[in-house]
Amino acid sequence: MRLVVDLNKCQGYAQCAFLAPDVFAMHGEETLVYSPRAQEEQRERLARAVAACPVQAITADGLDGPSGPAGEAAREAADGR
Numbered sequence: 275m276r277l278v279v280d281l282n283k284c285q286g287y288a289q290c291a292f293l294a295p296d297v298f299a300m301h302g303e304e305t306l307v308y309s310p311r312a313q314e315e316q317r318e319r320l321a322r323a324v325a326a327c328p329v330q331a332i333t334a335d336g337l338d339g340p341s342g343p344a345g346e347a348a349r350e351a352a353d354g355r
């Protein structure tokens with residue numbers, strides 16, 4: 275899966291780095307570094323990170339829409355389940 279983070283939107287809140295540490299990492303206090311390609315095994319974690327980003331800075335190809343399994347994971351993450 276390919277992903278892009280809009281670094282103009284990103285505020286360095288680091289939710290994504292907590293939820294998908296194999297994809298996102300903080301470099302210093304505010305700078306996000308990430309892998310633009312995520313492994314298939316990262317799908318659920320990536321969906322949670324996308325849902326959790328407070329400024330919707332993460333866009334990922336290949337995640338299902340809101341009604342699919344990844345959407346369910348994203349809703350659960352948003353609900354705190």
Ligand code: SF4
Nearest residue numbers: 284285287288290327
């Ligand atoms: S959760 Fe969003 S704002 Fe926070 S570091 Fe990740 S991309 Fe940036």
